Amino acid sequence: MIGLMRKDFYSMLLYLRQIAVVLLFITVFSAMTRSTSMVGFMLIFLSLNMVQSCLFVDEKNHWDQYALTMPLLRKDVVKARYVILVLIGLASFALGIASNVVLCLVFRENSLADSVLTTVTVFLFYMLSYTISIPFAYRLSADKARYVMMGVMVGGAAVIGSVLHLFPELKTLAAPALQMLPAIGAAALVFLAGAFVISYKISVAIYEKKEF
Numbered sequence: 001m002i003g004l005m006r007k008d009f010y011s012m013l014l015y016l017r018q019i020a021v022v023l024l025f026i027t028v029f030s031a032m033t034r035s036t037s038m039v040g041f042m043l044i045f046l047s048l049n050m051v052q053s054c055l056f057v058d059e060k061n062h063w064d065q066y067a068l069t070m071p072l073l074r075k076d077v078v079k080a081r082y083v084i085l086v087l088i089g090l091a092s093f094a095l096g097i098a099s100n101v102v103l104c105l106v107f108r109e110n111s112l113a114d115s116v117l118t119t120v121t122v123f124l125f126y127m128l129s130y131t132i133s134i135p136f137a138y139r140l141s142a143d144k145a146r147y148v149m150m151g152v153m154v155g156g157a158a159v160i161g162s163v164l165h166l167f168p169e170l171k172t173l174a175a176p177a178l179q180m181l182p183a184i185g186a187a188a189l190v191f192l193a194g195a196f197v198i199s200y201k202i203s204v205a206i207y208e209k210k211e212f
Contacts, residue, residue, distance in 0.1 A: 004067070004080035011057055012050045012088075019046045036103040036112075040096030040119040047092035048126050051085050052133070052149065056142040078138070078203045082196070085130060093123045124188050129153050131195050135202040138210065 023042060030038045058064060067077055100115040129152040137145035 001072075001076045001080045001083075004072075004077060005084055008051075008054050008080070008084045011054050015050050015053065019050075022046060030103065031106075034107045036100055036107060036115040037118040039099040039103065040115070041122050043096045043099065044089075044092045044119070044122050044126055047088050047095075048085070048130055051081070051088055051130065052137075052142065052146060054084070055081070055134075055137045055145070059137075059142045074207050075204050078200070078207050081134070082200050082203070085127075085134070086196075089123065089127050089130075093119070096123065120185060124192055125153070125156060128192055128195060129156075131192070131199045135199055135206060138203050138206045 023039065023046070026042045027039055030036070064077070068074070096119045097116060100112060100119055104112040104115055129149045132152050133145040133149035136148045
């Protein structure tokens with residue numbers, strides 16, 4: 001399984017230069033607009049997108065057919081991809097929080113709590129979106145899984161926007177609700193962990209029966 005993970009890391013190196021260029025422009029734009037959360041948002045988005053890109057590249061190059069000629073369990077092939085998702089997700093989250101701290105120190109008028117809250121929300125939302133999409137990549141294709149992921153993101157954003165539009169008074173609950181944020185964050189993390197386990201089991205079940 002370590003070898004499978006190393007293969008994915010080597011594949012991701014091809015995207016690092018592109019990501020670095022994009023992040024450079026985003027950092028400059030953030031400095032001009034004094035935005036402290038945009039860099040963290042893009043870090044998480046671009047980093048997790050590399051995992052989806054690896055699925056697409058593997059499918060295009062018929063990597064699974066080759067991998068299954070080696071002494072590997074099908075479950076290990078799936079497990080390696082989920083471990084990569086967790087590692088990349090946590091690394092991008094840590095870098096996103098670090099960027100929040102640095103930019104808030106530079107632009108002292110910005111709230112660190114608001115920036116961190118935005119980064120945490122983006123991390124949980126994107127991790128959930130990718131977690132839901134991976135079984136579709138194994139069942140259908142990596143390309144179709146992208147549409148599923150986009151559908152989850154757009155649908156989730158639409159639901160949140162609709163709720164805030166229908167109940168505008170919720171926007172005024174921000175300050176009193178700050179005390180509840182740790183409990184809300186813990187509940188969201190438990191929900192994400194449950195969804196992650198279910199997604200993994202579904203992916204293993206699909207991959208075990210898949211013919212190449």
